[in-house]
Amino acid sequence: MHFELPLGAFIAATIVLIPLPWHWRARNVPTLSIIGWLFLSNLTFGINSIIWADNVLDVATIWCDIVTKLQIGANLGLPMCCLCLCIHLERIASVREARTTFEQKRWRMVFDLSMCWGLPMIYMALHYVVQGHRFDIVQYFGCRPSTYVSLPAVFLVWVPPLTAAVLTFIYASIALHHFFRRRIIFTRHLQNSNSGLTASRYFRLMAMAVVQMFWTIIVTSLNMWFTCRSGLRPWTGWADVHYNFSRIGMFPALLIPEFALRWTFILWWMLPATSVIFVAFFAFGHDAAREYRACVSWIKGTIFRTKASQSIKLDLPSPSFPHPPSIPKFNAYSATPNPFIENKVDLPFSQSPTASYDPSSFRSSTSSLPTSTSSVPSPKRSSVEV
Template sequence: MHPEFAPIAFTAAASLLLPLPWHWRAGNIATLSIIFWLFVCNVIYGVDAIIWSEGVRIIALVWCDITTKLIIGANFALPAACLCVCIHLERVASVRAARTSVADKRRRQIFELVMCFGLPCLFMALHYVVQGHRFDIVEGFGCRPTTYYSIPSIFIVWIPPLLMSLAALIYAGLALRHFIIRRLSFSLHLDASRSALTTSRYVRLVLMSVLQMFWSISLTSYAMWFTIMATPIRPWTNWADVHSNFSRVDTYPARFTPPRVATCFYVLWWTIPASTILFVGFFAFGRDAVDEYKQCFVWFRRNILRQSVSDEKPNKFGTLPTIRLVDISPVQFSDSDKISSILAI
């Protein structure tokens, strides 16, 4: 049905490995969590596209139980990670972060771990409150989480990501404001704060966060709007009523799926690969990433191919030789030597 889904998903997952090494060395939990959750979701989408490419067989039940919860977790983790990035950027750009100690960095990492992994796990557990049945299987897309559409589900599933996205936009706006005000002395300020950020990396992080948040708000609003239009809101009466016949699995064959519903599934499927392309586009082709690729290439030549590689970094243009100034002490030349030297020049 959609033969392009699996190659796109796996290619997007592989592309996330490009900016991983220097994010790992920087110890930025928020950006590492973005890579983790996008990688997991792309792999899930790719596997699902292969298994259920031409049918809705009820198989791989444990796989679906796990992956549907991970998809729910990613819906909270990605906005939370962008919020953490924007909070850190705003703090670095403000006068409050003139110096960053090891203890400050440790506290920030703990906070980001809680926000990017602890909070999604909490909402994955809370989703069970509004989970009407086990999961759905959609032909061409695979297994997807289900939600009993009610007032509690609005506050558990849709409102928190929107609030985190709006908060991230506010912090991103403050970070840009600090950057514009201090743009002349911003590099010196980053050096004084002992941050691993550079000016270009800072700008890319802010722009990436802003675009991701607009993207997240638009898609969350679209999913909520579609749910409101397609399903009437139902009262959450009691636990037994909401979770009656919980073990059932609803299937959506392509030939029986209304076109509007199929379009919604298609748009929502593209959210993860598109978010991945957006993230990789900001961080896989910058100067930091290019330097990282050069180091990896040098390591490969030196340790795998056993070639002798100079440690000198290539100059900016890559082909022009480096000009070295040599201090020449005064020497007495004869007249013929002077003429020869002039002609040589």
């Protein structure tokens, strides 16, 4: 088992997220797309190297269908991201747009999303034309896309990334030409363009795009040479190329020639190396150092506020509540005198629970009651019969 494969892939997937916060604030779609493609590719490479570390069994068919298409899309997605970045930098360096408006930013975002994600999806769909069978499983590396090595495969699989790399070089050259013509007022022009770029960021992005362009040409050329080293196969027709399409190729390490296995390791490590190259341009600059200081300050402030709140809670006295006022018990003999009770009044019915109710006696009894409060005599102390 090669434990360095998943370790290297997961480390590469983690470090590409370092420049994510400041590129997210800048809404830089090409660099965010580069981060997305590199993260997904390294993550899938690491998972594959764990699942198929010592076997070539078909244990995750749907996973391999998805992963192999993502690997194909990344071959074009990364060069297209660099191309969009250089187009944006060339537009800023030129004088065609003195100031970027909100409408122009929105349309540029739509264009970048279409180039960085839309075209790779079309590229993934077109790969089916030269896909001889479903996919291959290689020990140590997991599932890999299959390609019917022929002349149509050269134009559909390897020419588009090389074309994007060449166009990136052209736009980068034009952007540098604009810079040398206006190098004196270049910084002021960046401020007036309302692009959120400084001269340091501009050249860092330009250098990253150019280096990635050369690296893409090297990786694509090596991959094309390694795949086509045995020669091109004749295109015998759609039905013959896609015959038995559901077949899954399985390649144990013992059956792979040593030369082919060595080159497979080299090409596999090209992806983590691409991630390291990308991070090297953004993880050690002034902007990165400022972000690191801000992150450390935020962590310290969070820890300090947490400790301070805990200490305040510990120092607070326990709350004390006053005793509720005592309510005196009711005493019928010490209550306010009632004239109807203090003066013996004959009730119209007996207090016995078995007595009957007589309305006539009630009328005769109540007729003797006083009709006005003014004529009520002053109460006198008397015994109450119960």
